[in-house]
Amino acid sequence: MKSVMSPLSVSFLLLLGALPLAKPCTAAEWRDAGTLVTPRYWHTATLLKNGQVLLAGGSIGGNVATASAELYDPRRNAWKATGGMTKERINHTATRLPDGKVLVAGGGNPYGVLYPPAAEIYDPMTRKWRPTGKLLTPRDSHTATLLKNGKVLIAGGYTLGALLASAELYDPETGAWSATGSMSRTRYNQTAILLGNGKVLVAGGNSDSRLASAELYDPVSGSWSETGSLNVAREYHTATLLPDGKVMVTGGISGDGDFSDSAELYDPAMGAWSETTNMFSGRAYHTATLLTDGDVFVACGVTEKLAFFKSGEVYDPTSGIWLDTARPSTGRYYHTATLLRDGTVLLAGGADQDGFVTTAEIYVP
Numbered sequence: 588m589k590s591v592m593s594p595l596s597v598s599f600l601l602l603l604g605a606l607p608l609a610k611p612c613t614a615a616e617w618r619d620a621g622t623l624v625t626p627r628y629w630h631t632a633t634l635l636k637n638g639q640v641l642l643a644g645g646s647i648g649g650n651v652a653t654a655s656a657e658l659y660d661p662r663r664n665a666w667k668a669t670g671g672m673t674k675e676r677i678n679h680t681a682t683r684l685p686d687g688k689v690l691v692a693g694g695g696n697p698y699g700v701l702y703p704p705a706a707e708i709y710d711p712m713t714r715k716w717r718p719t720g721k722l723l724t725p726r727d728s729h730t731a732t733l734l735k736n737g738k739v740l741i742a743g744g745y746t747l748g749a750l751l752a753s754a755e756l757y758d759p760e761t762g763a764w765s766a767t768g769s770m771s772r773t774r775y776n777q778t779a780i781l782l783g784n785g786k787v788l789v790a791g792g793n794s795d796s797r798l799a800s801a802e803l804y805d806p807v808s809g810s811w812s813e814t815g816s817l818n819v820a821r822e823y824h825t826a827t828l829l830p831d832g833k834v835m836v837t838g839g840i841s842g843d844g845d846f847s848d849s850a851e852l853y854d855p856a857m858g859a860w861s862e863t864t865n866m867f868s869g870r871a872y873h874t875a876t877l878l879t880d881g882d883v884f885v886a887c888g889v890t891e892k893l894a895f896f897k898s899g900e901v902y903d904p905t906s907g908i909w910l911d912t913a914r915p916s917t918g919r920y921y922h923t924a925t926l927l928r929d930g931t932v933l934l935a936g937g938a939d940q941d942g943f944v945t946t947a948e949i950y951v952p
Contacts, residue, residue: 615901615913616951620933624657624668626943627936631681632923633689635711638662640925640933641669643691643709644676648943652677652694656709656716659935659947661927666947670715673707680731682739684759687711690719690739692757695727706757706764720763723755730779732787734806740767740787742804745775750794754804754811768810771802778826780834782855788814788834790853793822797842801853801860815859819849825875827883829904832856835863837885837902838870846871846891850902863907867900874924876932878952881905884912884932886950889920896920899950919944 623642630645640659647653652675657668672691679694689709704725707716722741729744729751739757741764743750750773755764770789777792782803790801799820802813817836824839824847834853841847846869851860866885873888873896883902890896897918901910915934922937922944935947 615899617913617915618949618951619664619916620659620935620947620949621664621666622945623936623947624666625653625655626945627653627655628921628938628943629677630923630936631679631691632925632933632935633681633683634925634927635683635689636687637711638928639711640927640935641681641689641709641711642923642935643672643681643689644679644694645936646677658714659933661929661933670709670713672709672716673718674705678727680729680741682731682733684708684733684739685737686759688759690731690757690759691716692722692731692739692741693726693729693744695745720757720761723764723766724751724753726751728775730777730789732779732781734781734787735785736806738806740779740804740806742779742787742789743770743774743777743792750775768804768808770804770811771813772798772800774798776822778824778836780826780828782828782834783832784855786855788826788853788855790826790834790836791817791821791824791839796820797822797840799842815853815857817860818851818862819847821847823871825873825885827875827877829877829883830881831904833904835875835883835902835904836860837866837875837883838873838888840871845869846889863902864909866902866909867911868896868898870896872920874922874934876924876926878926878932879930880952882952884924884950884952886924886932886934887915887919887922887937901952913950915948915950917944917946917948 627645654672676694692706726744742754774792787804797820799817820842821839848869870888919937932950
């Protein structure tokens with residue numbers, strides 16, 4: 588490189604100086620959060636109204652699913668078993684209802700052997716599960732979204748060799764499921780986000796090939812409509828609703844099989860996606876958590892070389908810049924990430940190259 592800078596170089600540096608800068612990187616750290624009662628991955632994690640976290644189901648190795656559940660108590664930094672589900676489940680969904688109870692629906696095992704049509708409810712007061720209405724269509728790898736009217740929208744997924752475009756609604760008042768409009772195409776491993784206007788954005792996934800398409804569900808009409816397509820087709824990605832109402836999608840496995848480092852933003856007002864700065868590394872099977880300051884914290888996952896990330900990074904929506912942050916002690920994927928009441932993030936379970944990750948740890952921004 589020449590030691591004397593050209594006028595063009597000087598102009599470029601002046602332009603860089605005019606760009607918004609990222610917020611200073613705070614002294615983030617990780618702390619131990621104990622060992623799970625039952626090592627698991629492909630499970631769900633739900634923050635309860637009392638501040639505890641409910642882990643339910645998942646795989647305990649190979650194609651073996653578990654019905655067990657356990658609770659993390661942040662005050663004691665400890666795990667304890669709670670009542671087991673009535674059915675073993677993997678790739679199911681868990682949704683906290685307005686009354687504080689948790690609805691678990693669908694699921695199977697890694698090879699599609701088990702598809703319980705029954706849904707069930709966890710009551711934090713009694714710490715017991717009870718069956719509720721059966722799904723109209725057994726499914727796994729679907730999405731579940733709590734609507735503003737208190738109902739739960741289940742969409743897409745996979746069932747006994749068939750891909751699904753269908754959707755259905757759970758009514759907590761009656762405990763029954765009812766059909767609603769179907770998506771424009773089949774998809775599984777998609778993401779679903781409730782927008783500020785009450786509609787649901789479903790994006791990406793797979794339908795014999797990875798999808799760039801996205802569509803909107805309108806609870807008022809019970810119908811779906813197509814919206815702008817992603818710039819990158821992807822599955823095993825994340826979607827996060829930002830404070831400004833936009834939706835951020837990160838990573839995943841792209842249409843050409845790469846582990847993507849790209850991130851993009853959906854603007855509900857425009858119905859369109861725009862690219863934002865890339866993550867430091869391509870990753871899939873990771874988690875993304877909206878922090879209390881509005882930043883997005885991305886953790887762990889798998890790289891293209893099937894290495895397990897022992898890393899995290901933070902996206903600042905104000906500047907559109909990613910920042911490196913403190914590294915967890917353990918790389919993991921198929922884990923869960925839960926924002927706790929104090930603004931920290933609990934990472935629990937998952938798997939790595941050696942099998943189960945039996946521990947949990949907490950990210951302190």
